[in-house]
Amino acid sequence: MLGKKNRPPAEIPSSSMSDIAFLLLVFFLLVSNVDTDKGLGVVLPPPGDSEIKLNPKNITMVLINANGDVLFNEDVIPIDQITAHARQLEAGNPNMVFSVQTDRKTKYQDYIDVVDQLTAANVKKLALIGTQ
Amino acid sequence: MAIKKKSKPKAGIPTSSMSDIIFMLLIFFMAATSLKTVEGLKVKLPRARSIAKLDTPKQSVLFVFIDRTGNISIQDKLLNVEDVSEVIYPLRRNDNMLTISLRSDQETQMGMVSDVQNELRDASALKVNYSAKPK
Numbered sequence: 001m002l003g004k005k006n007r008p009p010a011e012i013p014s015s016s017m018s019d020i021a022f023l024l025l026v027f028f029l030l031v032s033n034v035d036t037d038k039g040l041g042v043v044l045p046p047p048g049d050s051e052i053k054l055n056p057k058n059i060t061m062v063l064i065n066a067n068g069d070v071l072f073n074e075d076v077i078p079i080d081q082i083t084a085h086a087r088q089l090e091a092g093n094p095n096m097v098f099s100v101q102t103d104r105k106t107k108y109q110d111y112i113d114v115v116d117q118l119t120a121a122n123v124k125k126l127a128l129i130g131t132q
Numbered sequence: 133m134a135i136k137k138k139s140k141p142k143a144g145i146p147t148s149s150m151s152d153i154i155f156m157l158l159i160f161f162m163a164a165t166s167l168k169t170v171e172g173l174k175v176k177l178p179r180a181r182s183i184a185k186l187d188t189p190k191q192s193v194l195f196v197f198i199d200r201t202g203n204i205s206i207q208d209k210l211l212n213v214e215d216v217s218e219v220i221y222p223l224r225r226n227d228n229m230l231t232i233s234l235r236s237d238q239e240t241q242m243g244m245v246s247d248v249q250n251e252l253r254d255a256s257a258l259k260v261n262y263s264a265k266p267k
Contacts, residue, residue, distance in 0.1 A: 104243030
């Protein structure tokens with residue numbers, strides 16, 4: 001008597017497939033960070049100490065000292081008022097150049113605050129002279 | 133004459149194609165993910181309001197890290213300030229679009245940042261982006 005053997009069907013169980021895929025999906029969703037690099041764009045002046053003669057009327061000096069105090073055209077003003085002042089000057093004179101200078105010990109955050117404020121005022125001509 | 137039952141369409145989300153869709157998404161995220169651990173130095177980026185997305189293609193962006201003690205790192209190599217322009221100049225010559233993404237710590241002293249900027253100017257890499265986080 002030859003009884004047929006009951007063989008289990010050779011198949012990959014597909015019911016759990018989507019669960020596994022889901023798990024992997026969630027893992028990669030969490031792990032992946034779509035790199036978003038955001039920041040303030042500036043263009044540095046070309047190399048060399050090329051002195052460009054500017055009418056002193058067209059220059060606004062913005063000095064930042066080591067404590068983060070801002071001297072804006074010889075007035076000490078709070079950082080959050082720079083935008084308003086810059087807008088005013090820019091409206092009065094479209095050729096205005098804003099020259100930002102810092103102390104060597106100024107914190108980077110203070111500098112970024114000032115550049116941020118000037119960017120918010122849509123300043124087109126930004127001169128970053130560097131440190132004194 | 134027998135009354136035929138109207139066959140109602142089944143109200144259900146078709147689940148047979150679900151796994152295919154999920155697989156597609158999975159493959160997308162696997163391809164999009166770069167499992168690279170964070171390169172460069174540990175920096176706490178400054179905060180700013182009027183930040184914008186960098187509009188340069190990714191392959192033209194070069195990260196320059198400056199941490200709070202004044203260490204400089206480019207492409208996972210620690211450098212002295214004087215060597216920055218030497219490293220960047222060949223890259224700049226090969227790539228017109230080269231943009232420097234300056235990832236500097238918020239506590240870094242401006243003297244260091246300024247020195248690096250002067251080096252960048254020497255290398256003619258004039259497009260700079262100050263990396264910042266939204267406030």
